[in-house]
Each structure stands twice: as structure tokens, then as C-alpha cells.
Amino acid sequence: MQIKNYSAFDIIGPRMIGPSSSHTAGAARLGKVARKIGGKGIQEVTFILYGSFAQTYKGHGTDRALVAGVLGMDPNDENLSKSMEIALRDGLKYQFVLSDDEASHPNTVKIIMINEEGHQSEIVGASIGGGNILVTEINGLAVEFTGEYPTIMIRHMDKPGVVADVTHIMDEFEINIAFMKVFRQRKGEDAFMIIETDNDVPKKVLEKIRGLADEILHVYLVEGL
Amino acid sequence: MNKDFMNGNDLLGRCRGEAKKIWEVMIEREIYISGKSKEEIMGYMKGNLEIMKSAIKRGLQEDIKSVSGLVGGDAKRLRKYYETNKTLAGEQMNKAVASAMAVLEVNASMGQIVAAPTAGSSGILPGVLISAGQDFNLDDEQIVQGLFTAAAIGYIITRNATVAGAEGGCQAETGAAAAMAAAALVEMMGGTPEQALHGASMTIKNILGLVCDPIAGLVEAPCVKRNAIGAANAYISADMALAGIQSIIPFDEVVDAMYKVGKSIPCALRETALGGLAATPTGKKIQEKIFGSKTQN
Numbered sequence: 001m002q003i004k005n006y007s008a009f010d011i012i013g014p015r016m017i018g019p020s021s022s023h024t025a026g027a028a029r030l031g032k033v034a035r036k037i038g039g040k041g042i043q044e045v046t047f048i049l050y051g052s053f054a055q056t057y058k059g060h061g062t063d064r065a066l067v068a069g070v071l072g073m074d075p076n077d078e079n080l081s082k083s084m085e086i087a088l089r090d091g092l093k094y095q096f097v098l099s100d101d102e103a104s105h106p107n108t109v110k111i112i113m114i115n116e117e118g119h120q121s122e123i124v125g126a127s128i129g130g131g132n133i134l135v136t137e138i139n140g141l142a143v144e145f146t147g148e149y150p151t152i153m154i155r156h157m158d159k160p161g162v163v164a165d166v167t168h169i170m171d172e173f174e175i176n177i178a179f180m181k182v183f184r185q186r187k188g189e190d191a192f193m194i195i196e197t198d199n200d201v202p203k204k205v206l207e208k209i210r211g212l213a214d215e216i217l218h219v220y221l222v223e224g225l
Numbered sequence: 226m227n228k229d230f231m232n233g234n235d236l237l238g239r240c241r242g243e244a245k246k247i248w249e250v251m252i253e254r255e256i257y258i259s260g261k262s263k264e265e266i267m268g269y270m271k272g273n274l275e276i277m278k279s280a281i282k283r284g285l286q287e288d289i290k291s292v293s294g295l296v297g298g299d300a301k302r303l304r305k306y307y308e309t310n311k312t313l314a315g316e317q318m319n320k321a322v323a324s325a326m327a328v329l330e331v332n333a334s335m336g337q338i339v340a341a342p343t344a345g346s347s348g349i350l351p352g353v354l355i356s357a358g359q360d361f362n363l364d365d366e367q368i369v370q371g372l373f374t375a376a377a378i379g380y381i382i383t384r385n386a387t388v389a390g391a392e393g394g395c396q397a398e399t400g401a402a403a404a405m406a407a408a409a410l411v412e413m414m415g416g417t418p419e420q421a422l423h424g425a426s427m428t429i430k431n432i433l434g435l436v437c438d439p440i441a442g443l444v445e446a447p448c449v450k451r452n453a454i455g456a457a458n459a460y461i462s463a464d465m466a467l468a469g470i471q472s473i474i475p476f477d478e479v480v481d482a483m484y485k486v487g488k489s490i491p492c493a494l495r496e497t498a499l500g501g502l503a504a505t506p507t508g509k510k511i512q513e514k515i516f517g518s519k520t521q522n
Contacts, residue, residue, distance in 0.1 A: 024335070
């Protein structure tokens, strides 16, 4: 891991809803990343909580933060503490399951979502402190990104040339790639490209990547912390 | 030109060489690493200040209750007391302390705060800076400058040690916040960068070894009161520094000592709720009451 170049706003910040950057702000961010993966119109969501999340989620409002994230709220949204009432109003069903299983990090959650088309998707992630998160699994595929930088996630077919096409677009928009990783299930099958950037990513870039070729299945963006 | 600095010594070198205050050097560093304009950076910090102010206002005026019900209302209680009584520590000190508690109570009730440097220590810096600003008629611009002085200290501690209670105990978390606040106060009151670092050093030395033992593992108790003492610590250390009192051990060595002490604090006393106040009969009873039955929604 690189030494982070701490900004003044990493020290005096983030702006957040309390009480805990790891158990509240980080949880909201995990929920928000999940929402991107869940797709349009999430109807049902199950949160499986591990470790410290399972033991102390109530007192820290981890449950409300997770639901708020799935509803699309940021960690500093004033309505975060009312997320459950909002979910009820908007017809989002949620449940919490506590697991005794060991997770690799104490603050881990698995988020399983069913959207309006009946499509099920899931992510696994951990809140690793200071509001920072680490996403470790998307739809059963092992990945790794922190959400600290603006992050583009691309689900694509594992075919030659796809990576080059995408990085070409990044170049065209002068977006500097800080970190990039490619993950796949099996040769020639489903793959994920995770690109963490130094610059904000305009919508246009996502549209252009989406329009590249049939090999691109989905493009998601997670804004930086 | 590289505008970064690695430690207190580096920072003082820059301040001396260019005849600048810590806050100026920190803003230059921020421009350098972010590529953003000074106006943008100052504007964002001003936004943080506004959130801090409204958290203090809420905590001092409203009836706050935390998620678990364990804390809330003490900031308001203290405000009423200093407004109507002659106090031992004086109104200025009590106002800073009550303001720090106010922010932590708002935090514990799922209100909006700015982590400074963490959520659990988010009361000290706003409590101290905003109260001092009122008592000495400082404008927002000067308080924002103070926030950058504080950010410089926090950055050095984060880079060379830790500000996480789970890693270094409460000395690291509220200790860092109080050191940041002390340095900011010194510069806001016209002290030199050297004096600011002496203030920060003394602050950390005063609470070296303080453990992190939250009841039921929640950011509530003793966190609210640890923020209170952090605010008082910052005031006292800043006054000592402004009087010309020096820390015998230089800032960078104090930070290093704090880090080493933190590493030798047993795990039970680093935010695990397994030791200290959390492990007292009353602490355990409260934990059982809050988390006793593992229910599902």
C-alpha cells in the first residue's frame, strides 16, 4: 500500500453523521456502493453482519446507516438517522442477519439485493476505519478497492482489447489512473475492471465506456470519499 | 517546489525560512497536493466551520439523547450552570468545555459533525476554537486559519503516529484533537509557530497513556467527558505556551513517545470495550442492557 498523501480535509473531515466513522459513516458508504451494484429499483435488501458490526450495530446506528446508503444517502445526510422510516415509505424491504462466522475484518457486511426486475446481486465489504471502506467481493467475484478515490467498476467479458479501449478513453479525458486491477472468474468469462482515479469522473466518460462494445456489461461509478 | 513537510521540525523550518505561520504553510501544502485554488480550499474549510457551529448550538440548546440513551443533555446542563453561577474554572473555560461536549452529544445522537480528527474526538477543536473566537472577537477568517494550523498538527500526528483509539488509545485520539486545538489557539492569539508546537507537545504530554475504554463499545461514555477534559487541556497548554513556557521534549519526540506508548497499551484498553470503565460492574451492566439480546430486525 502506498503512503497516503493526507489532505487537510482528511484530518478536519469528513463531514458525517455520528457517532462513529467506522460503524456509521463507513457503513453508509458500503450501502451506497451496494446500491450501485444492485441496479435500478432495489426492492429487498438483506444485510449479513459480521464481527463488531454484528455485536454493536444497534448502538452505533450501523443499521440505519446501511439502509441510508442503499437509499442513496451520503454519510453526511441529515436524514440518515431516519432511513428506516424512509425505507418503509418508499417500499424498500430490509432485514438484518447476524453471523457468528469469522470475517477477514471485524467490521464486515454482506449486502444481498433484489431489484425490480427480480435480479439478485451482492457485495461484501468492510469498514476499515475513519470512514474508509474496502470492498472485497462483488457477485461472488473477489475484488479489492477502497472507495477512497473515485472508482470506476466495469463488468465485462474477458476478451483481448477491452482494457486498452477503456484506458484510451481515460487518456482522452485526461483522467489519471491511480490504481487499476482486473479480476475474472475464468478465462474468457465474466471479469471486473476496477479503476481508481485521481480526478473526478464526468458522466460522459461512463457513457462512452458503456458504448464501447458488447463486451462491456455494466459500468458503475463510486465517487471518492 | 515541494511544499510538503514530514514532521514538526520540517514544518518549523519552513515557517522560519519563509517567515510564515503554520496555517499559511499548511494551506500552501494543500494547494500543492490537491491542485485546488486557495479560495476553494478556504471555502471548504469555512463550510466545515459552519457545521461545527451548528453542532455546538444544537448541543448547548436542545435536549439531546444518544442512540443508546446513555448520554445527552450534559452540555446544556453545564451551559445553564456557567450562565447563572460563579464557576471555579471561569466562564470562558466552561464555555469551551460545554461546547466540546455539545458536539460529542450531537455526534452520539446521529447528528451532523465534522470528524476532527475522528468522530469520537470531534468536540474538542470546534469547542475550543469557536468559544475562543467569541471571547476574543475573532472573525471566521481567523478561525478558519486556526483550523489549518490544527490540520497541520493532526497531519503530522497521523503521518508519524496514529489518531485512532483502536491503535493508540484515547491519548492518540482525543490527545491529537487537543494538541491540534492548542496549537491553533496559540497562533490565533498571536503566538509563534514554535510556541504553537510547544503548546501541542504539552497537551499530549499531559494525557500520555490515556486508555480507550468506551462503555459498551459506543462513542458515548466516557467520550463526551474526555472531550471536555481535552478542551480544558488545550486551553491550559496554549496559555502555558503563550506565557513562554516550553516543552522540554520537542514535539516530534513527544509524538513518537505517544505512538510507542499506544503500541504498548494492552488490546483490552484500545477501543475493544474489554477493559477499563467498560469492564467495571456498572459498565458491563449497561452493555448487557443495550446489547443483551441479539435480536434480528
